[in-house]
Amino acid sequence: MPQARKVALVSGGSRGLGAQLVSGFLDRHYQVATLSRTKTTFITKMLRARKGQHFHWGAVDGRDHEALRAFVKDVGDRLGRIDVLVNNAGIAMEGILPTMRMRDIVEAVEVNLTAALVLAQACSRFMLRQGCGCIVNISSVHAIRGHSGVAVYSATKAALDGLTRSLARELGPRQIRVNSVAPGYFDSDMVSDMAEEQKRRIARRTPLGRLARIDDVANAVHFLTSDQASFITGQTLVVDGGITC
């Protein structure tokens, strides 16, 4: 009898790293559910190609806690389980704190942190009942090193790493693993506004001599969610070419 497909839920899977993760989990024979605010070309293409087979998408705003919970419940009830949660959705919020608008601060905390908490709580209910599961929080090197102009973003990402460590202890006894992946700068919408010279400077400072590719980051997530990482929990895997070492 063929084994039932595992279920992965990826937040913010409509573009960039999230879209890469969605494709990667489908390639690994998962059923994949993702949520995003808007239906991008990638989502439209996937929905058309998959015809509802193993791919599910929901239009959910990460600031809407009830909608997040409802999405998780719907996925869990329809697909029968949730094996993996990747808290990937996030927004870059640049600007120094003294002059940042309060509503931008609140939005960054809501999308980058509170949504991850809500999703982790809702998914952990299914994982507790299954007696297994895996959560990966997408953090950032900004959680590890201070940089001017990203104080709010850094705070939300460092909070995710704190969540990772404590949740790993809370859920470990039920065989639920929780880890973070902290990427350095990689080719994504978040660095699209960065000047070429700035990108070259980061590459020069990076021991491996380049920015990360999306694959570099996605591969770390797939490793942590695989059985090969079955004894790894509560850790932050930094994928930055050595820039923070």
Add this chain to the structure above:
Amino acid sequence: MLTAPTLAQIESIVHGRIRAVLAERVGEVARLSGTDKLSATLGLSSLDLAFVVAELEAELGVDPFAKLVSITSVRSVGDLVRAYQQALFPELERSGDEHAVAAAVRRAQTRRTRRKRR
């Protein structure tokens, strides 16, 4: 559940879930009392309680701890039973005497039955 549970059924379901967790740990538990302390008497951990809550949400379709009740206020088996009874029959919280409670339960059950028929 296909039909709305009664107060007694809710108690029985909650007891059943607790007993199932205890059975994994220490073997069969004959009977639970409402005054049994979840942690001090029965030895349930916070994670055990979270597991029970997840199971009950799946079975009863409600999570009293999402908004109504703080999980830290639940100390005994009876506290947990009451949290679910109040979540399924909100009238209980507002009603004092037994007749009012019984009437509230009847009204709630009638409403649920009507909703299911629609």
